[in-house]
Amino acid sequence: MDPEAAAGRAGDVIDELSAAVVTDRSFLKTVMTGVLAGGHVLLEDVPGTGKTLAARSLAGALNLSFTRIQFTPDLLPADITGSNVFDESSGEFQFAEGPIFANVVLADEINRAPPKTQAALLEAMGEGQVSVDGETHQLPDPFIVIATQNPVEQEGTFGLPEAQRDRFIVKTSMGYPEFDGEMELIDRRAGRTESVPSVSAVADEATVRDLQAVPETITAERNVREYLVKLGRATREHRHVSVGVSPRGIQHLFEAGRAYATLQGREYLVPDDVKRIVDDVFPHRLVLTAEAEIEGIDAADVLEDVKGQVPVPAMEA
Incomplete structure (x- = not known):
C-alpha cells in the first residue's frame, strides 16, 4: 500500500467515525495519526464529551476486537493483565487472560486508579506483551490503547506517572461541541431507537497492519x-x-x-x-x-x- 492509497483508506475510517462522533475532523485525524504510527492515544476531557464513544467507534470502524477497562481506586494490576487460575480438572494453573487482550483497549478514566495499577499498562504499551508470574504472554497485533482521563483538577484523580505519559504517542481532547454540534447530537438521537450510534466496518486487522507499515516508507x-x-x-x-x-x-x-x-x-x-x-x-x-x-x-x-x-x-x- 502506498501513501496515497493509505490516505484514502484512513479517510474512509475518519468519514465513518464522523457519522457517529460529533467532533472536529482534526481530532479524528490526530487519533488516526496515533493509530498509523502504531502508538497509543491519550484523551483528556471532562465527562460526557464522547471520549468512550470515539474509542468504541474506532474499534468498530477498523473491525477490531474491543474491551473497556473502567479504572477505579480499587482496581488491581491482575484485573488488567489477567492471572493464573487453578484448573481442578487438570490439576495445573492456567492463565486466564485479562481485558488487556484485545486489539483496541479503552482504559477509561485511567487517572482514577493509583499509579501502581496504571503501571500495569507500561509493559503492554511498550512491548506488546504482559508478564505474569514469570511467564510472558503476547498481546494481539495490532494493539492500541486509548486512554481517557479527566482533568487533574477534578476530585478523585491521580496524576499519571511520567513514564506512563511518555508511552502515549499523542494526547488530544475533544472539547465541547459548538451549538450546531450539540443540536446534531439531539437530532441524531431523535432519529434512531438505540442510544449509541453504530458504525460500519471499513477495514480489518490486515488492513490496519498494512496502514501501519506505510509510515515506515x-x-x-x-x-x-x-x-x-x-x-x-x-x-x-x-x-x-x-x-x-x-x-x-x-x-x-x-x-x-x-x-x-x-x-x-x-x-x-x-x-x-x-x-x-x-x-x-x-x-x-x-x-x-x-x-x-x-x-x-x-x-x-x-x-x-x-x-x-x-x-x-x-x-x-
Whole structure:
C-alpha cells in the first residue's frame, strides 16, 4: 500500500467515525495519526464529551476486537493483565487472560486508579506483551490503547506517572461541541431507537497492519530530522521546564510526523507536518517548574515559545 492509497483508506475510517462522533475532523485525524504510527492515544476531557464513544467507534470502524477497562481506586494490576487460575480438572494453573487482550483497549478514566495499577499498562504499551508470574504472554497485533482521563483538577484523580505519559504517542481532547454540534447530537438521537450510534466496518486487522507499515516508507531529509530533534532538545533548556521531552518523545514525534504525512498522501515528511503534530506529541511530556504554574503558564505556552525559537528549515524545490 502506498501513501496515497493509505490516505484514502484512513479517510474512509475518519468519514465513518464522523457519522457517529460529533467532533472536529482534526481530532479524528490526530487519533488516526496515533493509530498509523502504531502508538497509543491519550484523551483528556471532562465527562460526557464522547471520549468512550470515539474509542468504541474506532474499534468498530477498523473491525477490531474491543474491551473497556473502567479504572477505579480499587482496581488491581491482575484485573488488567489477567492471572493464573487453578484448573481442578487438570490439576495445573492456567492463565486466564485479562481485558488487556484485545486489539483496541479503552482504559477509561485511567487517572482514577493509583499509579501502581496504571503501571500495569507500561509493559503492554511498550512491548506488546504482559508478564505474569514469570511467564510472558503476547498481546494481539495490532494493539492500541486509548486512554481517557479527566482533568487533574477534578476530585478523585491521580496524576499519571511520567513514564506512563511518555508511552502515549499523542494526547488530544475533544472539547465541547459548538451549538450546531450539540443540536446534531439531539437530532441524531431523535432519529434512531438505540442510544449509541453504530458504525460500519471499513477495514480489518490486515488492513490496519498494512496502514501501519506505510509510515515506515516515508522519507525525511536530514534538515527535517534535525529540526524535530532541536525542538525536543529546546524543551529541556526552557526556563519554565523542569523535565523536558525524552529521547523517546523525540522518536515519537518522528513516528507521528511520518504518520501524519501518510494521512496527507505524501511520500516524504515536511516541516509543516512536524509543526502540526508536535502540539499533540510534546505537551503531555513536559513537567513545568513551580514558577510556571504561579505565572499561569502551561505546556502549550511553552511549546509555542519553543517553536518560535527553533528555526524552521527550508525545503529544496
